[in-house]
Amino acid sequence: MMENVFLPKLAKIVKNEKMTAMEHFLRLQLLDKKTAEEFQYNLGQFIEISIMGVGEAPFSICSMQNQKYLLDLCIRSGGRVTSAILRLGEGSLVGVRGPYGNGFPLKEMEGSNLLLVAGGLGVAPLRSILQYSLKNRAKYRDITFFYGIRTYDTMLFRDEFNSLLAGGDESGCKFYLSYEDPKDEQCLLLEAEYSDRCMSGVVSKLFERTEISPKDTYAIICGPSIMYKFVGQELTKRDVPPERILISLERRMRCGIGKCGNCIIGDGSSIRYVCKDGPVFTYWDALHTKGMI
Amino acid sequence: MTSESLDAFVNNLETYGKIYGPVKTGESCSFQEISQSKEMALNYSRTMIPPKKFFLKLKERMFIFDERECEYEETLEDGKIVVFGIHPCDIYALKLMDKIYLDKNPDKYYQMRRENATLIGYSCHPDEYCFCQSQGTNYAVDGFDLFLHELKDKFLVRIGSEKGNKIASENSKFFMDVESSDIQEFREAEGKREKEFTLKLAINGLTDMLALSYESDVWKEYADKCFGCGSCNLVCPTCRCYDVVDNVNMDLKSGERQRMLNSCMLKKHGLVYGGKNFRPTRVERLRNRFNCKGSLREDMMNCVGCGRCTVYCPSKIDYVEVLRRVRGEL
Ligand SMILES: Cc1cc2nc3c(=O)[nH]c(=O)nc-3n(C[C@H](O)[C@H](O)[C@H](O)COP(=O)(O)OP(=O)(O)OC[C@H]3O[C@@H](n4cnc5c(N)ncnc54)[C@H](O)[C@@H]3O)c2cc1C
Ligand code: SF4
Ligand code: SF4
Ligand code: FES
Numbered sequence: 001m002m003e004n005v006f007l008p009k010l011a012k013i014v015k016n017e018k019m020t021a022m023e024h025f026l027r028l029q030l031l032d033k034k035t036a037e038e039f040q041y042n043l044g045q046f047i048e049i050s051i052m053g054v055g056e057a058p059f060s061i062c063s064m065q066n067q068k069y070l071l072d073l074c075i076r077s078g079g080r081v082t083s084a085i086l087r088l089g090e091g092s093l094v095g096v097r098g099p100y101g102n103g104f105p106l107k108e109m110e111g112s113n114l115l116l117v118a119g120g121l122g123v124a125p126l127r128s129i130l131q132y133s134l135k136n137r138a139k140y141r142d143i144t145f146f147y148g149i150r151t152y153d154t155m156l157f158r159d160e161f162n163s164l165l166a167g168g169d170e171s172g173c174k175f176y177l178s179y180e181d182p183k184d185e186q187c188l189l190l191e192a193e194y195s196d197r198c199m200s201g202v203v204s205k206l207f208e209r210t211e212i213s214p215k216d217t218y219a220i221i222c223g224p225s226i227m228y229k230f231v232g233q234e235l236t237k238r239d240v241p242p243e244r245i246l247i248s249l250e251r252r253m254r255c256g257i258g259k260c261g262n263c264i265i266g267d268g269s270s271i272r273y274v275c276k277d278g279p280v281f282t283y284w285d286a287l288h289t290k291g292m293i
Numbered sequence: 294m295t296s297e298s299l300d301a302f303v304n305n306l307e308t309y310g311k312i313y314g315p316v317k318t319g320e321s322c323s324f325q326e327i328s329q330s331k332e333m334a335l336n337y338s339r340t341m342i343p344p345k346k347f348f349l350k351l352k353e354r355m356f357i358f359d360e361r362e363c364e365y366e367e368t369l370e371d372g373k374i375v376v377f378g379i380h381p382c383d384i385y386a387l388k389l390m391d392k393i394y395l396d397k398n399p400d401k402y403y404q405m406r407r408e409n410a411t412l413i414g415y416s417c418h419p420d421e422y423c424f425c426q427s428q429g430t431n432y433a434v435d436g437f438d439l440f441l442h443e444l445k446d447k448f449l450v451r452i453g454s455e456k457g458n459k460i461a462s463e464n465s466k467f468f469m470d471v472e473s474s475d476i477q478e479f480r481e482a483e484g485k486r487e488k489e490f491t492l493k494l495a496i497n498g499l500t501d502m503l504a505l506s507y508e509s510d511v512w513k514e515y516a517d518k519c520f521g522c523g524s525c526n527l528v529c530p531t532c533r534c535y536d537v538v539d540n541v542n543m544d545l546k547s548g549e550r551q552r553m554l555n556s557c558m559l560k561k562h563g564l565v566y567g568g569k570n571f572r573p574t575r576v577e578r579l580r581n582r583f584n585c586k587g588s589l590r591e592d593m594m595n596c597v598g599c600g601r602c603t604v605y606c607p608s609k610i611d612y613v614e615v616l617r618r619v620r621g622e623l
Contacts, residue, residue: 079566258398
């Protein structure tokens with residue numbers, strides 16, 4: 001019998017934890033052992049999560065492949081599916097399709113410096129790269145992480161990032177934090193303690209704090225769409241070639257596999273599907289595809 | 294095949310499935326179930342709804358589920374059909390659909406229907422809205438099972454697939470060998486048809502023209518006329534965007550996942566989380582539709598020149614005119 005790509009595989013919620021007022025951490029385990037074992041994904045790929053009776057929505061996997069076949073996700077509530085997911089208790093079942101999309105070219109990036117720039121929820125897919133590159137530390141040179149938040153309350157994976165701040169370069173990565181609300185007390189405290197690694201302002205301000213070596217750096221950006229333009233410009237100013245600046249896009253998606261047409265972008269000479277040609281594109285693509293950023 | 298054999302041949306097609314053909318319905322034409330060839334209006338120009346309706350339903354159930362148990366069961370419809378009288382542009386449109394729906398992640402619903410269908414092409418003559426010649430889709434090279442070219446008192450029949458070959462051999466009593474005079478007649482008819490096209494669109498370099506005209510005022514001008522009704526998407530043989538919804542039954546625990554044709558001219562097509570819309574106004578939506586249609590993707594233009602969107606636009610937005618404006622010809 002022919003396989004039906006639209007039928008979800010069942011997965012159990014093994015953890016559903018509130019991270020901030022808006023976001024939850026979700027950990028899934030595919031029920032069927034064989035399915036779980038065959039579920040190999042590239043970092044930066046996404047899955048479609050189904051709640052029967054509510055609908056389906058795409059989410060980035062924010063963990064690297066692990067032995068226990070667990071999938072970590074970070075979900076911001078607000079819409080129908082997202083709010084429904086967050087109400088589900090541990091042990092509940094959801095449907096999973098995927099993994100879909102291209103993901104980040106981790107092999108190609110080996111031997112280079114990595115600069116990861118995350119804004120808000122964009123931290124989700126970048127966390128998986130951070131996990132992977134720290135685990136395979138020898139494959140990469142300097143790893144730098146810029147994380148832009150609005151206030152301390154909206155900071156995701158707080159424990160993980162706080163320990164990177166506290167650990168300094170010993171942690172294997174240079175972690176920088178920017179916050180937008182200059183009156184946020186907890187952020188001010190952090191800044192007092194780690195003045196060289198934490199500052200107020202938008203994430204692109206963090207470029208003032210560090211040197212980028214343009215020849216051998218891959219920059220990976222993920223965040224709200226407005227961020228791509230600004231961070232892209234900062235990087236271009238520093239001579240990082242546009243084809244080595246990677247961005248991950250979000251669009252309305254219904255199928256994830258190039259069928260439903262909702263995620264199509266571009267102009268006559270550059271039509272692309274975000275779901276199957278992306279969600280990872282280069283800044284060069286963005287400069288040559290109308291409406292991408 | 295002689296013209297007289299058509300009735301008997303069509304009758305015999307029943308063996309291969311329910312027969313659908315172009316039937317006159319009021320002002321326009323539509324593919325409907327038929328039992329005899331007489332019911333068909335084989336000299337039709339275009340149906341309002343293209344044959345995509347046989348493969349991508351306006352609405353279709355994907356699976357049924359039980360919410361509490363998170364159990365589900367796929368729902369597939371079966372049933373063989375014969376689509377008789379399909380024109381070259383619509384055959385090309387299905388070839389494009391095939392590239393999209395039967396790629397490395399084939400769509401089972403589409404695939405099953407496609408395998409269950411026999412396509413029988415039929416020659417046509419252009420009217421003032423047809424520009425398939427410009428799009429290079431006026432002569433179907435493949436993508437059909439059989440193709441009937443109407444000549445004076447006979448048909449020249451081309452076989453386009455194994456399925457078509459099987460039908461031809463099982464109905465061999467209707468078919469005669471092709472004589473050199475038939476070839477001559479066919480050649481003349483085709484030559485004459487080539488000259489019948491009046492509407493032309495220069496497509497060389499159109500992809501780049503569209504990219505270069507991204508900020509052009511032409512989009513705004515036509516967007517002001519557009520009602521945003523989405524009719525152009527509905528009637529277009531290559532438009533296939535769909536949306537998905539879950540419908541829950543009265544018992545609040547069982548239900549179905551359904552998909553339905555969507556339209557990029559509607560606002561919600563570009564909507565994402567938090568109310569952000571990537572195509573917030575009609576200008577972006579209209580421009581997006583023309584860029585999508587005028588692009589090369591899957592090695593084919595996304596428009597086959599059938600003229601439907603022009604004919605059925607309530608605001609009389611003329612597809613070819615818009616593109617000629619974009620090119621700066623008008
Ligand atoms: C590749 C990819 C990766 C993604 N990764 C993640 C991720 O890791 N984590 C994550 O949280 N999200 C992620 N998203 C976004 C996520 O898919 C959307 O948040 C989700 O589709 C919303 O679905 P929903 O059913 O909850 O919203 P729906 O109910 O379907 O909302 C439909 C639309 O209505 C609008 N809408 C809904 N609620 C509101 C509201 N309160 N106010 C105004 N408008 C509203 C929105 O525009 C929304 O798109 C990703 C998206 C993509 C494409
Ligand atoms: S059919 Fe005409 S009026 Fe309706 S959305 Fe298309 S272009 Fe606009
Ligand atoms: S864009 Fe218009 S002319 Fe082209 S295939 Fe679609 S309906 Fe036909
Ligand atoms: S999400 Fe359906 S085509 Fe990309």
